[in-house]
Amino acid sequence: MSSLEDVVDEAAGRTGFSGVVRVDRSGVTELAAAYGLADRGHGIPNTxxxxFATASATKSLTALTVMGLVERGALALDTTARSLLGDDLPLVADDVTVEHLLAHRSGIGDYLDEDVVDDITDYVMSVPVHELATTEQYLPVLDGHQTVFPAGRQFAYNNAGYVVLALLAERASGVQFHELVRTLVCEPAGMVDTAFLRSDELPGRAARGYLRVDGLGTNVLHLPVVGSGDGGIYSTAADISSFWDSLFAGRIVPLxxxxxxxxxxxxxPEEHRRYGLGFHLHATNDGAFMEGYDAGVSFASVHRPSFSVTYTVMSNWSDGAWPIVRLLSDRLAT
Structure with a gap:
């Protein structure tokens, strides 16, 4: 049988994969490999x-930030959004709670309904993206969306709910959301290279996000210039591995x-999975995972506690990660 490294190399070459792949088992890194270019214009390779941007994988860090505030008594799962929103976002129902938002069961209208997005590389933001740098600046984007169903009735994946969570976290704590993520999640998890970076001021080690498998078109005009609760944090494969280890050791929040x-x-069932509070869950086993998909970003990281197996695929073009994710899922039987 071919080695894991060989089959990943073959798939990366065949699909034009650009990004990083890491596999850890029982505390040992079995594979850590980089492919393609972080900056195509200057020929700078990924390492x-x-x-890499992680898109909606950020939601897991947002959920943990909220849980950290719950643990400290600044929030509760039954805290209503209205109690902190005041007169803002009047279409959010009075009975929507933190728990509803975490579980994607709030029923609030979504500013970015992924079911109606035809092409992930479309320009979908309703305001100029440079105006979205702080959580409070998202209020005009979040406003004006009618309730879809009563809180708690059903599941519907919702980006707006996680920006609302970021807003609630700020107002409950008096601390800016990005700082909360850093102190409540990244620092205890040892995630030294994870941060909300400005897409128009990326540092040298950050990969530019590309819209297609080739070409120079980036995502800088497609996404908020700085992410918030629903997406946008940058991280490394090593930090993601440290995240899972720290999470299941109780170093971020208690077990x-x-x-x-x-x-x-x-x-x-439409996505062949289940959902908890901030984490995607395998349909039948104990696997938990984070996933992100956006213009210029594709990301997945899966952890199986019972097997002590973690694998992470990070890519800096829109569809780059998925062939490698499928390969690892089959190969590692996760």
């Missing part, structure tokens, strides 16, 4: 230390909270 978050709250 295993390159920082009782972790168990709450990875307990299935909803079935999601």
């Amino acid at each position: 295993v230390e390159t920082q 009782e909270r972790v168990a709450e978050m990875v307990r299935p709250r909803s079935d999601w």
Whole structure:
């Protein structure tokens, strides 16, 4: 049988993969490999230390930030959004709670409904992206969307809900959301290279996000210039590995909270998975995972606690990660 490195190399070459692949088993890194270019215009290659955008994988860090505030008594799962929103976002129902938002069961209208996006590389933002740098600046984007169903009735993946969570976290704590993520999640997890970077001021180690398998078109005009609760944090494969280790060691929030978050709250049969609080869950086993897909970004990281296996695929073009993710899923039987 071909080695894991050989089959990943072959698939990367065949598909034009650009990014990083890492596989850890029982504390040992079995594979850490980089492919393609972080900056096509200047021919700068990706390395295993390159920082990649993670899109919606950020939601797991947002959920943990909120849980950290719950643990500290600044929020509760039954805190209503209205109690902190005041007169802002009047279409958010009065009975929507933090738990509803975490579980994608709030029913609030979504500013970015992925079911109606035809092409991930379309220009979908309703305001100039440079105006979205702080959580409060998202208020005009979040406003004006009618409730879709009563809170708690059903599951519907919702980006707006996680920006609302970021806003609630700021207002409950008096601390800016990006700083909360850093202090409550990244620092205890040892994620030294994880941060919300400005897309128009990327540092040298950060990969530019490309819209297609080739060409120079980037995503800088497609996404908020700085991410918020629903997406946009940059990280490295090593930091993501450290994240999973720290999460299931209880270093971010106590293990009782972790168990709450990875307990299935909803079935999601259309995507062949379940959902907890901030984490995607395998349909039948104990696998938990984070996933991100956006213009110029594709990301997945899967952890199987029972097998002590983690694999992460980070790519800096829109569809780059998925062939490698499928290969590893089959190969590692996750």
